Amino acid sequence: MINHMGRFLFILLGLWVTGALAAPPQKVLHLELSAAETGFDPVMTSDLNTASIEQQLFESLLTYDYLARPVKLIPRLAAAMPTVTDQGRTWLFTLKRGVYFSPDPVFKGQKREVTAQDVVYTLMRFMDPKNRSPYKFLVEGKIIGLDELGEAARKTGHFDYDARIPGLEVLDRYTLKIRLKTTDYNFAHAMAQPMYGIVAREVIEGYAGDTASHPVGTGPYYLARWIRSSLMVLERNPNFRHEVWRFDPGNDPDSQRIAAQMQGKTIPQIDRVEIQVIEEAQSAWLSFGKGELDMIGLAGQFAPIALRGAHLKPSLAQRGIRLDRISDPSIAYYFINQQDPVLGGMSKEKIALRRAIFMAQNDEEMIRVIHKGQAVRNAYPIPEGVAGADPGYRSLLDYNPGEANRLLDRMGYAKGPDGYRRQPDGQPLAVRYTSSLSSQDRELDEMMKKALDRLAIRFESEKLKFPEILKAERQCRVQIRLSAWIADYPDGDNFMQLWYGPHTHENNGSCYQDPVWDRLYEKTLTLPDSPQRDALYHQLARLLELNGVTKVSTTHIRNVLSQPWVIGFKAHPILPSVWSLMDLDASRAPHP
C-alpha cells in the first residue's frame, strides 16, 4: 500500500517538475494581409502591406513614438535624435552600439554589427537606377553628391558604391554626418520610413539578383518562412538587442491602459507572427469570427455589420472584441486639369465652372454611400494629425448646388434646347470623368453623374486601367478625377506638394502652375512646423479653392478589430505595423 502511495506521489512530483520546467507556450500572433506582398528588399518596395512586414525585419535610424499623438519622432537605430545644424542642412546621427543583423549564412557564423557605413550604403542604394526605388524621392535632390552618382550610373550602367559622397561623411564607426543641398526640416521623417531600413552590403551583394527573398535586418523579427503571395512567418531575431517597452501614455485613457499592460516588458513579447494573404474581405471577416485571426482591418463593406456608428455592435463587444478607430492621415480630393482646353485656364468663367462642379459634389452622400460611414468630411488639404492641419478650416466649396447653378447662370453657361448647359460661346459642354474599372469606381461614376446632372452639365465617363490613369494624369490628359493621397510622413509638405508647379508630370495631377502659389509653397519649405508656416498653408489652401483647382472631400477612417487576448495594441497613423510592441494573453488564445 505504502509502495503504491509512494509511486503515486513520485509520479505526481515528476509531473509537477515537468510542468514547472516546461517552456511557456509560444505566443503566436495570427494576422492577414489584404494584398500580396511584393518582396522584401526595402529599397524596391512601396506598398503598405510589404512595408508592414519590413517594419519588423529592418530598422531605420528613426521611428515614431507608439503612443504620442500627434505623432512624434524618436530614435530607433540612432542612439539619440540627430543634431541638426546649419538651418536644417547638416544632420549628425550617432548609432546605437551593439546592434546586430539577424543571423545569415552570408555572415559565416559571425555576429555582424551595424555601422555608419551601412547607413551610407543603404542611402546610396536608393539612387542606383537598377533598383528603380519608388521611395527615392525622399532623398533625391537632397544629399550633396548623391544625385550625381546616380546620374553617372545611368550613363555608365554601373553604380560606384565605393565612391566618396561629400554629403555622406562617416566620422567614426558609429557616427554619420549627412549634409543636404538645401534646408529640409523633413529629412528626419525620411529616416523613419521602413523602406529606409538599414541593410548590410555583403548581404545585398551575396544575394544579388534575389535580394527580395533574403531580408536580413536588425529588427525584432526575421523571416523564418515565406510562401510567396500566401504566408509569411516571422520569428524572434535571436540577435535582437535588449529593449524595454517604455512609452509615455500622456493623458489618453486608452494609452494609459496599454502602458499599464506593457510598461517594462522586453521587446518583443510575441514569439512568432504568422501573416496570411487573404484578399477577400469576407474570408478575413469569417476567419476573425472563428478566432483564426487575432486582428483584422475592417473592410468597408463589413462596417455596417460590425459597427453601430463609431462603436462596436453589442454582440461583438460582449465577446471582448476591441475596436481601434483612427482617422487615417489621408485625403480624397477632386482635381481638375488646369491645362484642359474646356475646363482649364484662369478666366473668370472657367474658374466659375470649376468651382460650380466642385460645389455640386455631395460629400456627405459619398461618406454614406461609398464609405459606409467610414470617412469624415475634411476640406483642408492637410488631414488631421499631420503637422500643418487645420481642423477648423471652412471651405468655400461645400455642397451647394443652388449657388453652383447661380454661378453658372451668371457666367453665361446657358442651357441649350437639349436641357444641358453650353459654354458661354455657345459650344457644347461636357465633362469627362476619369476612373478605373473597379466596382467602387463605378459607384463613384454614378455620384459624379448625379453631381453634373444637378448642374445640367453633360457627363462623360473615361474608364481606364490604373496604370493608364496615372499615365494620362502625368501627361495632363485627365479632365477631372477623384484621387487620394496617404501620408508618407506626417507633415503638411507631403500633401501641399501635390499642387506645386514643378511637380506637373509627376504627381501634380491638376497640372496647376501658378507662380504666386509656387512662391508661397517654396517659402514653406524654408520653415519648420510653426504658426508662420501654418499661415502660409492656409493661404495656399484658400488659393486652391479660389482658383477652382481642387476640392478636398473626405478623410478615411481606419477600423481595426482585435480579439480579447490581444494586449497592448493601439493603431498608429504612420507606423505600418506595431507587432513587436504588443503582447498576447496566450492562456486565452484559442490556437497554440
Added chain:
Amino acid sequence: MNLTAFLFRRLWQMIPTMLGVVLLVFLLFNWVGGDPAYVLAGKMANPDDIANIRHQLGVDRPLWEQLLIFVRQIVTGDFGNSWATREPVSEIFRTRLGPSLVLLLPMLLLETVVAVVVALTVAAMRGSVLDRTLMVTSTVVMSISLLVYIIVGQYVFASLLGWFPVKGWSDDLWRNLTTYAVLPVLLGLMVSIAPSVRLYRTFILDEISQDYVRTARAKGLSERRILLVHVLRNAAIPIVTNVLMGLPALLTGAFLLERFFAIPGIGREIIMAVERSDFPIIKAATVYVALATLLANLLGDLLYRALDPRVQFE
C-alpha cells in the same frame, strides 16, 4: 498514315497556330495592356524615373525588337522575371501550379465521373420524373454564379457549421486534399457538374436512339450491358473531347476559389499580373495555355483512335 507521320504533321501544324497566338497576345498587350512603368515608379516619380523603368523593362525598344525577344523567350522557355515582384516567371509557375492542380484535378475527375454516371442514369430513364427533376435542377444550379456559391458556401459550411476551414493552405499535400481543398472543390463542382450532366445526357441519348442499340436489344442484351459497353463507348468520343477541352484551364487555375480560400494558386497570380500589367507573366500564361490546348487536341485525336478503331489518322 502511320502514327509517327501523323504526330509529326500535327506538331508541324502547331507552329503557325502558336505564331498567331504570339502575335495576337503581343499586339493586344501593346494596344490595351497599359504602361506598368507608371505604377512601378511609385507615387512621386518624375519623367526620368519613368524613362529609366521603361528602359529596364525594354518597353522603349522598337516593337519588332520586343516581338523578337518574346519569340526567343518562348523558344528558350525563359520568360524572365515578373516586372512587379522581380520573381522569375518560371518560379512563379513552378510554385503556384501545384496548389491549383490540387484543387482542379480532383474537381475535373469528380466532375467527369459523377456527370457520366448521372447522365447515364437519367438517359436510361428518359422522360421519367427523375430525369425531368434532374434536368430542371441542373438548369437552376448552373444559372447561379460561382461567386454566390462561394459566398454562401463559405459562410454556411465553414463559418456557421464549422465543417470546413474558412480558408488556408499548407505544405502537406494530404492535408490540403483532405482539409483545405474539400469545400472549394465541392463548391466548384456545384457549378461545373450541371452543364456536363446535361451535355453528356445529350450525347448518350443520341447514341441510345441509334440502330445498333435497337439491334442489341433485339439480340437480348441487358440494358446495363447496352448502356455501359455499347452506348458509353460510342458516347465517349464527345465526352473525352469535352474533358480534354477543360485540361488547359488547369494551367490558369480557379481564380475565384483561390482568392476566397486564400489558396496560393496560379489563377490568383495571373489575375494579379493582369491588374499590374505584368507582361512577362501574362505572356507565359498565354503561351502555356495555347500550347496546352494544342497538345490536348492532339491527345484527343490519339484517344479517338484508341476508343474507336474505325477512326483513321489523316
